[in-house]
Amino acid sequence: MPESNRTIEDLLKLVRSTYASPDLDLLTRAYEVAERAHRDITRLTGDPYIVHPLAVAYKLAEMGAHVNVLAAGLLHDVIEDSEVTIDEVSTTFGEDIASLVDSVTKLKKIKYQGTDRYVENLRKMFLAMASDVRVVFIKFADRLHNLKTLYAQPRHKQERVAKETIEIYAPIAGRLGMSEFKGELEDLSFAYLFPKDYERVHDIISTKVREKGAYVSRVIDQTEKLLAESGLAEIQVHGRVKRLFSLHKKLARYDNDLSKIYDLIAVRVIVKDVEECYAALGMLHQKWTPIPGRIKDYLAQPKPNGYQSLHTTVFTEGGETIEFQIRTREMHELAEYGVAAHWRYKEAGMSPLKNLYWMEELAKIQKELSDKKDFMEQLEIMKIEVFKDRIFVFTPNGDVIDLPDGATPVDFAYAIHTEVGNKCSAVRVNSRMVNLDTSLRSNDVVEIITDKNRRGPNPDWMKFVRTHQARSKIKDATRSSVKGWLSNMMGRH
Ligand code: MN
Numbered sequence: 180m181p182e183s184n185r186t187i188e189d190l191l192k193l194v195r196s197t198y199a200s201p202d203l204d205l206l207t208r209a210y211e212v213a214e215r216a217h218r219d220i221t222r223l224t225g226d227p228y229i230v231h232p233l234a235v236a237y238k239l240a241e242m243g244a245h246v247n248v249l250a251a252g253l254l255h256d257v258i259e260d261s262e263v264t265i266d267e268v269s270t271t272f273g274e275d276i277a278s279l280v281d282s283v284t285k286l287k288k289i290k291y292q293g294t295d296r297y298v299e300n301l302r303k304m305f306l307a308m309a310s311d312v313r314v315v316f317i318k319f320a321d322r323l324h325n326l327k328t329l330y331a332q333p334r335h336k337q338e339r340v341a342k343e344t345i346e347i348y349a350p351i352a353g354r355l356g357m358s359e360f361k362g363e364l365e366d367l368s369f370a371y372l373f374p375k376d377y378e379r380v381h382d383i384i385s386t387k388v389r390e391k392g393a394y395v396s397r398v399i400d401q402t403e404k405l406l407a408e409s410g411l412a413e414i415q416v417h418g419r420v421k422r423l424f425s426l427h428k429k430l431a432r433y434d435n436d437l438s439k440i441y442d443l444i445a446v447r448v449i450v451k452d453v454e455e456c457y458a459a460l461g462m463l464h465q466k467w468t469p470i471p472g473r474i475k476d477y478l479a480q481p482k483p484n485g486y487q488s489l490h491t492t493v494f495t496e497g498g499e500t501i502e503f504q505i506r507t508r509e510m511h512e513l514a515e516y517g518v519a520a521h522w523r524y525k526e527a528g529m530s531p532l533k534n535l536y537w538m539e540e541l542a543k544i545q546k547e548l549s550d551k552k553d554f555m556e557q558l559e560i561m562k563i564e565v566f567k568d569r570i571f572v573f574t575p576n577g578d579v580i581d582l583p584d585g586a587t588p589v590d591f592a593y594a595i596h597t598e599v600g601n602k603c604s605a606v607r608v609n610s611r612m613v614n615l616d617t618s619l620r621s622n623d624v625v626e627i628i629t630d631k632n633r634r635g636p637n638p639d640w641m642k643f644v645r646t647h648q649a650r651s652k653i654k655d656a657t658r659s660s661v662k663g664w665l666s667n668m669m670g671r672h
Contacts, residue, residue: 184230185237193240194249202246206236209250209272216261223331231324232256238320242516248313251279255317258284282314283321285622315351319360322348326367341368358486359515365424373427380423380430387443388420395444398501402446402463409462415449419504441473441492445502449511453478456505460489463503467493470500486514570621580625585618586645589636592627593649600649601656604630616643635659 187210194201210233217228236252244252250272257263258280265284269277322344329337345368352361370377395418406414421429421443433439450459456478463469473492481487488506495501506514572580572591580594588608593600605628606615619625635656644650 184226185233187233190233190237190240190249193237194246197240197243198246205246205250205272206253209253209276212263212268212271213253213257216257216263220260222328224328225331228256228260231328234324234327235317235320238323239316242316242320244313244316247276248279248317251276251283251313252317252320254280255283255321259287279314279317283317286314286318319348319352319357319364323360323364323367326364329367329371337371341371344368345372357516362422362425366422369424369427376427377423380427383437384420384423384426384443391444394496394499395446395501398446398495401466402448402503405462405466406448406450406459409458411450411455411459413451413508414459415447417447419445419447421445441470441500442490442502445504447511448503448505449508450505452507456489456507459505460491460503463491463493463505467495469493473502488514570619572619572621572623572625575624575626582619583645587617587619587643588613588615588625588627589640589644590646590649591619591625593644593646593652595627597652599627599629600652601635602629602631602633603627603636604633615640 187207190210191203191206194203194206213232214229217232220228222228222231232253232255235255236249239249239252254268254272254276257268258265265277265281268280325340326344329340332340344364349361349364349368352358352364399416399418403414403416406416421440426440426443429440430437437443448459448463450456460474470492473490475490477486477488477490487510488504490502490504492500492502570582570584570586572582574580574595580591582590582594588606589600589603592603592606603615606613606617607626607628608617608619608623610624610626636653638653638657640653641650644653
């Protein structure tokens with residue numbers, strides 16, 4: 180179902196009501212430039228193109244991103260779609276916004292080609308290219324709106340976009356602790372990727388909601404009353420239905436046995452602080468008997484992505500069971516927007532997010548969360564330092580090859596296959612013939628020309644190859660050709 184289109188007035192209204200002292204003039208100017216740039220373009224949905232950047236900026240505003248990020252969201256497609264250049268964006272809106280727009284434009288080059296073995300590399304490349312994590316947020320908001328309007332696209336594009344989302348975007352969102360965002364991306368893609376499974380799971384959920392709706396409302400009422408009577412302040416209780424794709428995966432793990440899945444519908448309890456989380460848990464357990472083994476303390480031991488809550492499943496009226504998820508407001512927002520929400524909190528009343536780059540921010544988060552080991556390990560994996568000395572180049576088919584900085588076409592050839600390396604005779608980089616010792620750069624498209632009559636690698640290649648793999652293969656091949664030559668000689672005697 181298409182959602183209604185946002186206007187610039189909607190965006191300004193949201194920002195005015197949720198931001199401390201936002202630069203509305205900046206947003207208006209960014210909107211005007213984007214509107215002019217996309218004026219004659221229509222989306223396949225039939226809408227004027229500008230509804231797309233507006234939707235992206237609106238989502239970013241809901242996430243609480245800095246106004247610079249919102250402005251970049253409005254401008255994220257102008258470089259590709261119009262005469263506007265990155266220099267003009269820089270002159271008009273400053274370097275920070277220009278660099279965000281530039282990175283988003285570059286990220287468009289990453290396209291999933293259906294080769295599973297490179298998925299991890301694609302994820303790495305995505306993060307490496309988005310060396311500023313704010314770029315990832317813009318890209319997510321962009322993808323979310325494209326998924327919501329995917330119905331207008333041809334079938335093959337629907338499949339590619341959905342698959343790319345499930346394989347690349349959703350796992351990254353998960354690692355950044357953006358669970359709700361991840362769930363939304365997955366469910367939207369799920370409908371296109373596995374329409375039959377989607378239908379089935381959708382039916383299960385809607386039947387359950389119909390059957391249990393009244394019961395869950397009663398439990399919510401009783402819970403609210405219980406907690407209010409006990410003097411807990413600022414409580415919020417609401418029902419939550421399991422995400423479709425997440426249920427689909429869980430059913431597969433449990434042999435499709437629905438009776439083993441306790442959290443189809445859960446009740447969320449949001450309280451003021453950690454002490455009150457435990458207090459609420461105690462009160463619930465006094466009223467209703469907990470099922471043994473179903474109490475999970477993700478406060479003491481957060482999930483690897485930073486998720487924090489207390490979970491418990493209890494028997495209620497007439498032997499019915501229900502899961503409770505207890506957490507603070509901050510934990511709730513972290514579960515929704517992860518790292519983004521974290522920044523939002525840090526930002527409240529502090530200097531604007533401008534110029535806070537991924538590494539600096541990461542270091543700060545690390546300090547604050549140093550006691551939460553698992554979460555840190557996850558973040559560690561994404562540290563840009565890991566990719567700092569790496570380049571990512573493409574095969575002509577669009578597969579990504581991950582190489583050390585300064586790697587040459589020969590390294591690339593050996594990374595593809597030993598035989599490609601051994602028979603490598605020339606190379607085209609970005610459609611131009613270059614020398615085999617040329618240093619490759621990220622985003623180069625590299626095409627190796629092989630000569631099947633070639634005996635083996637040139638020992639001189641040892642002087643310029645960078646990878647261990649190339650070096651050892653060249654050594655092997657040279658040694659075996661010497662041996663072959665020796666044995667030929669011996670044979671003659
Ligand atoms: Mn876009």
